[in-house]
Amino acid sequence: MSISKVEDALSHEGTALIQRHGERLFPWVKPYYSDPLVLKEGKGVWVLDESGREYLDFFAGIVTTSVGHCHPHVVRRTWEQMKRLGHTSALYVTEQQVEVAETLTELAPGALNRTAFTNSGTEANETAIMAARIATGRSEIVALRHAYSGRSTLATGLTAHAPWKPLPTAVPGIVHARSPYPYRSPLGDEASEKEQTDFFVSDLVEVIETTTSGKPAALILEPIQGVGGFIVPPRGYLRRAAEVIRSYGGLLIVDEVQTGFGRTGHHWFGCEHSDVEPDIMVMAKGIANGFPVGATMATDEVAEAWTSLSISTFGGNPVSMAAAGATLEVMIEEQVPARAAERGEQLRRGLQELEGRYAWIGEARGMGLMQALEIVSPDDSRAPDPVRARALLEAALREGLLIGLGGLKGHVIRLGSSLLVTEEEVREAVVRLSRACESVA
Ligand SMILES: Cc1ncc(COP(=O)(O)O)c(C=O)c1O
Structure with missing residues (x-):
């Protein structure tokens, strides 16, 4: 068969698969792109589609393949574990689970000595909220607008993002304070970072005093x-928010599902930039390079308050724990916080250049290898422009670059590659993104 005939056959196969996906999966299992991408293989920061075309993956399965696709050390350890013992349930002790819990305590800030393993960020947040309610004997939870906490009934209640809330908040006692979102702050660009922090902190206080009993169980952020x-909140916000919730007798839950494990550069966890020690910390995504692992860490005091029965059949599964253990080993060996800081700065410089070039890029922002472009109307209105953002997503695909969308209106471009991305790969991603921008300008 000629090369073009092989390509035709493969593309036909891909189209049929997309059709079968549409017929058999829930409609919300919705792939990106007008012509969904069928992925077959991955290595490092690169993925291959069914026709063999290569893409630079700068979204990493939603900031998850932290050490790159199919990292050999992660593959080897999980494969070996799979052959030896694939499942135990939480009724038995395994070395793999204990070792990961010990490593997490070493890496985490403060005195987070205890961990409960589950299978996703959603479940880890569920566990965190339940732990906070049990430990405080209180029920009200303060969350932030624009938050995303997962897809369960409770987690969609914590989420403050209409497109991700299929139902109204069904769990009582959840209130939302303003998101510390400087670009969209009513104070405008003239306000200093301190003024912005004061404004958002005073809103948090007001929400606690006017929409709760004054005795919240926790703040989650x-x-x-x-x-x-x-x-990215203004500097000082996290620290002051922690002081506020504690002054009302509540606990601080920090959701590090996206920001954890060096993603934000320099530190292992995002809250460490603000010198904040949470009472409860939530992790998932990058912890096991794509294996389904959620982790909720807590202080001894919080964890020990939970004396009733609870179980997760798959939580702490030896194969998932082998994947987490291997991923953590690679991350420690490669010193990913420092790497993410360096590569993040390089990426940010590229994004800032694009921001200077196009009036429709309202802001380039982020920390470490968590960088974004907010796409807006080119006049001064800052109106979100989801149409151009989506066009940019598609244009990037044509250039062989995978990126992500976010923001309330789906108008923010998100970039978050493997933390082991090289200088050359970041340079190449910026070149491809720049060409994509040109084509939608
Ligand atoms: C901050 C945050 N928390 C929780 C979740 C939910 O994680 P999962 O999709 O693994 O349930 C997400 C997912 O995107 C997230 O970004």
């Missing part, structure tokens, strides 16, 4: 709001 569009 992401150090950088991920799905919200990589919203």
Whole structure:
């Protein structure tokens, strides 16, 4: 068969698969792109589609393949574990689970000595909220607008993002304070970072005093709001927010599902940039390079308050734990916080150049390898422009670059590659993104 005939046959196969996907999966299992991408293989920061075309993956399965696709050490350890013992349930002790819990305590800030393993960020947040309610004997939870916490009934209640809330908040006692979102702050660009912090902190206080009993169980927040569009709070906000919730007797839950494990550069966790020690910390995504692992860490005091029965059949599964253990080993060996800081700065310089070139890029922002472009109307209105953002997503695909969308209106471009991305790969991603921008300008 000629090469063009082989390509035709493969593309026909791909189209048929997309059709079968549409027929058999729930409609919300919705792939990106007008012509969905069928992926077959991955290695490092690169993935291959069914026709053999290569793409630079700068979204990493939603900031998850932290050490790159099919990292050999992760593959080897999980494969070996799979052959030896694939499942135990939480009724038995395994070395793999204990070792990962010990490593997490070494890496985490403060005194987070205890871990409960589950299978996703959603479940890890569920566990965190339940732990906070049990430990405090209180029920009200303060979350932030623009937050994303997962897809369960409770997690969609914590989420403050209409497109991701299929039902109204069904769990009582959840209130939302303003998102510390400087680009969209009513104070405008003239306000200093301190003024912005004061404004958002005073809103948090007001929400606690006017919409709760004054006795909240916890405040839950992401150090950088991920799905919200990589919203970086003004410096000082996290620290002051922690002081506020504690002054009302509540606990601080930090959701590090996206920001954890060096993603934000320099530190292992996003909250460490603000010198904040949470009472409860939530992790998932990058912890096991794509294997389904959620982890909720807590202080001894919080964990020990939970004396009733609870179980996760798959939580702490030896294969998932082998994947997490191997991923953590690679991350420690490669010193990913420092690498993410360096490569993140390089990426950011590229994004800033694009921001200077196009009036429709409202802001380039982020920390480490968590960088975003907010796409807006080119006049001064800052109106979100999801149409151009989506066009840019598609144009990037044509250039062989995978990126992500986020933001309330789906108008923020998100970039979050493997933390082991090289200088050359970042340079190449910026070149491809720049060509994509040109084509939608
Ligand atoms: C900050 C944050 N928390 C929780 C979740 C939910 O994680 P999962 O999709 O693994 O349930 C996500 C997912 O995007 C997230 O970004």
